[in-house]
Amino acid sequence: MDDETDAALLAAARAGDDAALEALLQRHQAQVYRFGMKMCRDPEDAQDVLQETLLAMARGVRDFRGTSSLSTWLYTIARSFCLKKRRRSKFAPDEHSLDTDAAPEASRLADPSRAPDEALAGKQIEHALERAIGALDPMYREVLLLRDVEGLTAPEVAEVLGLSTQAVKSRLHRARLSVRESIAPWLGIPSQAAPEPGTCPDVLTLFSQHLEGEIRAEVCAEMERHLEGCPRCRGACDSIKRTLALCRTSGPTVEVPAAVQASVKAALRSFLAGNR
Incomplete structure (x- = not known):
């Protein structure tokens, strides 16, 4: 059933086709597990989240009417189980922090001239990104994961989290920055020199807002003109572009x-056998 679309598998599953349901859940299990790993920060918790999410999807598939996308529904379920795990374990932010003494060595490994996907191949950078995301408060981490790692739109993230789209964007900008x-030293990005008062806009926030369609055309044009003549701000924009590229390419690393x-699979088949 590899050639079947999600829509076709979903229609068959809703009609009672267990093989279609299994194929649909198997197709999406990696993204659920990845999300659970990055939110829970624990393999056992991520396994529980995966199993509970897929079983919940199996139980509810016949009632799913498609008013939201399959991915939105899936992440909404997965997030609810992540929240339960967090409450039970009295979830605390990840204890790891970046080793600033090791950053120069990683900077040499991460040649700034290399493309972001090449830089990600360095384990030091990969670990630095994981730690940076893990160090975020969960309310910011889940927004970044859903938008910049998993690729949902801001309105879809808002639906998953039960927030307004504007609230999602506000959290997203803060998480991105x-x-x-956190990872700038590992990418060989020098510390930003302080701008002279009144000379440079907050280009990092503006660029993030630009990606979400929040900047008017005239403001965007003004920022582009400023970047042409300001190496400092041009470098800052390049650094956040590279950071977001790393976030996007970090998704498939968890299997x-x-x-x-x-x-x-055993739990799912046991469930299906008990519902025949």
């Missing part, structure tokens, strides 16, 4: 272990 600041897949 925080991650960019569901074979043992976890087997456990989830």
